[in-house]
Amino acid sequence: MSMLRPSAKSVSNLMRMVGSSCTCPAHTALGTTHVHGPKCSHRRASAQTPRSEYAFEMATSTVRVGAGATREIGMDLANLKAKRVMVFTDPNIAKLQPLQTVVEALDRARVKYTVYKDVRVEPSDTSFQAAIDAARAYGPDAFVAVGGGSTIDTAKAANLYTVFGDAHLLDFVNAPLGRGRAVDRPLLPLIAVPTTAGTGSECTGSAIFDLKSKGAKTGIADRALKPMLGIIDPLNTRSMPMQVRLASGLDVLCHAIESYTAIPYHMRGPAPENPLLRPAYQGANPISDIWSSHALRMVAKALPRAIADPEDLDAQDTMTLAAAYAGIGFGNGGVHLMHGCSYGISGLNRSYQHPEYPTEHALCPHGISVAVTSPAVAEFTASMNPDRHLEIASVLGADVTNAKREDAGVVLGDALRRFLQGLGVPNGIAAFGYSTSDIGALVESILPQHRVLKLSPRQTGAEQIASILERSLKNY
DSSP: OOOOOOOHHHHHHHHHHHHTTOOSTTTSTTOSOSSOOTTOHHHHTSSSOOOBOOOOOOOOOEEEEOTTGGGGHHHHHHHTTOSSEEEEOOTTGGGSHHHHHHHHHHHHTTOOEEEEOOOOSSOBHHHHHHHHHHHHHHOOSEEEEEESHHHHHHHHHHHHHHHSTTOOGGGSSOTTTSOOOOOOSOOOOEEEEEOSSSOOGGGOSEEEEEEGGGTEEEEEEOGGGSOSEEEEOGGGGTTOOHHHHHHHHHHHHHHHHHHHHSOBGGGSSBOOSSGGGSOSOOOBOHHHHHHHHHHHHHHHHHHHHHHHOTTOHHHHHHHHHHHHHHHHHHHHHOOOHHHHHHHHHHHTOSSOBOTTOOOSSOBOOHHHHHHTTHHHHHHHHGGGOHHHHHHHHHHTTOOOTTOOGGGHHHHHHHHHHHHHHHHTOOSSGGGGTOOGGGHHHHHHHHTTOHHHHTTSSSOOOHHHHHHHHHHTSOOO
């Protein structure tokens, strides 16, 4: 997979030139905060120093959990007085029981609806726009999403751009790839019915897609996008192919780890001038920590069981809850380098097609692309919070009784490699066709992911990302 793109070194030189006039932590690769130091020239140039972040918020969807709870959705929409519902799903789920259950519930409640079946697995800007155009033409008063994160994220985008009917797709997309406009008025009701146990999208205000013109994944992140209700019905995950179960479960694992190890919220940077501008991804905080650490413990036990035995329904049910728990955690705390690197890895993929994914296009599943860099990321971030990294390693089965804090990165990195290898995860990014010659293009694709890179506990530039990718070429 040879690409004629800038090298990691050239990108690094550019980044170094940008930050060369200042050596405070806000501009160095190894700093621990995003706040300018007291002697920073950038700080002195400001007429008024911004106040550092001092608050965090907790926002999540209402969730309803229970086997068979999907059958209530017709009554939910009738209670909302919905008269024109748009149901989103993908071509595969359109043939399966979860959609049939939703449609039957709507029919019983005599709620009028249409079904949009053209959601793309791993959405692109083109597929998002097609869904937006269909929604604007139909004019719904409520939305339903039946599927995995791709479907739920597509429905979020359709909802947003139906309410903001004159907006361009990039208006609300995260800066710098988009304009980062804030959502300043309520959206229409959206009910999410997840059919995978992974993305946690039923609990978050994020919608992720491939921006093909830039060869990178990006997205929209705003609390206003979160569904009003997520129906977590374990019966809807029974039809998942094993590789989909694996990829979605790995996404839960990394959501939990990244949220738990993100930069603390009060070190993220200045407080917003208006609370409307406080990002959904705020950094580690006392409430997100609870949800993320518990989700981690659930995944460590349940995911290997769910992969080893397709009939282990208890493990499957545990994973549906773990996905929601991690969704609440990272939906407010955020993710960082594992996800940041994954957006380049999957966005530049041109040939790799993961087994058991019924698509006609090249596809590296999100959870797989996130997990393959997790050992190298853990080795890089551990120095900023070694105790938490050792705690995670212990949860994953490592004996940390005599481990030294300075060895936390190696201990967790090795624990993650054993965990991933035991699950049969592809052996690093080389398995997707990447080589050392592709590192520069991958770095260029990853650097614009400001929304997540800024939550790394260590400041991260081109050199650090290149090193993570090099160490992730092969994991075992």
